Every structure is written in C-alpha cells, then in structure tokens.
Amino acid sequence: MKSKILVLCTGNSCRSQIAEAYLRHFAGTHADVYSAGVETHGLNPNAVATMAADGIDISHHTSNHIDEYDHIKFDLVLTVCDHA
Numbered sequence: 001m002k003s004k005i006l007v008l009c010t011g012n013s014c015r016s017q018i019a020e021a022y023l024r025h026f027a028g029t030h031a032d033v034y035s036a037g038v039e040t041h042g043l044n045p046n047a048v049a050t051m052a053a054d055g056i057d058i059s060h061h062t063s064n065h066i067d068e069y070d071h072i073k074f075d076l077v078l079t080v081c082d083h084a
Contacts, residue, residue: 002030003030004031004073004074004076005031005033005076005078006033007035008035008037009080010041010083013037013044016080017035017044017058021051021058022056025056034064034069036064036069037064037066038083040064041063043062
C-alpha cells in the first residue's frame with residue numbers, strides 16, 4: 001500500500017511546493033504526495049524557476065487549502081514552516 005504524505009505550509013506557494021515535488025520525484029510510485037496551506041497564496045514563480053533549474057516542472061501545480069484534503073487519512077504530515 002502506498003504511503004500518503006502531506007507537506008503543510010502557510011500559503012502553499014513555495015516551500016511546500018518544492019518539498020512536494022522532490023518527494024514525488026524521489027518516492028516515485030511508493031507514495032502519494034500532496035501539499036497544502038492553511039491559506040492559499042498562489043504558486044510562487046521563484047519556486048517554479050528553482051525546480052526548473054533542477055529539471056523538475058511544477059508549473060502545473062496549484063496552491064491548495066488544507067480543507068481540500070480533509071477526506072484523506074495521511075500517514076505522514078510534514079510542516080515546512082512554523083505558522084502551519
């Protein structure tokens with residue numbers, strides 16, 4: 001069974017987007033990875049550029065609110081800021 005991982009941040013615009021992308025990249029088919037924020041601030045263009053420089057395209061990502069995932073039982077929740 002795949003692990004379900006949530007990366008949680010304040011605005012789900014940069015740090016959580018980057019962490020989600022790396023986790024998806026390295027976990028492959030072993031995990032379902034999501035990211036969300038306690039607010040939504042849109043996707044940060046600097047995060048897109050940073051990941052593109054590393055060969056990972058996140059330009060299709062969206063900024064999601066934590067409430068969108070209240071129906072999912074996560075195995076692991078990672079917070080990447082102290083406001084989440």
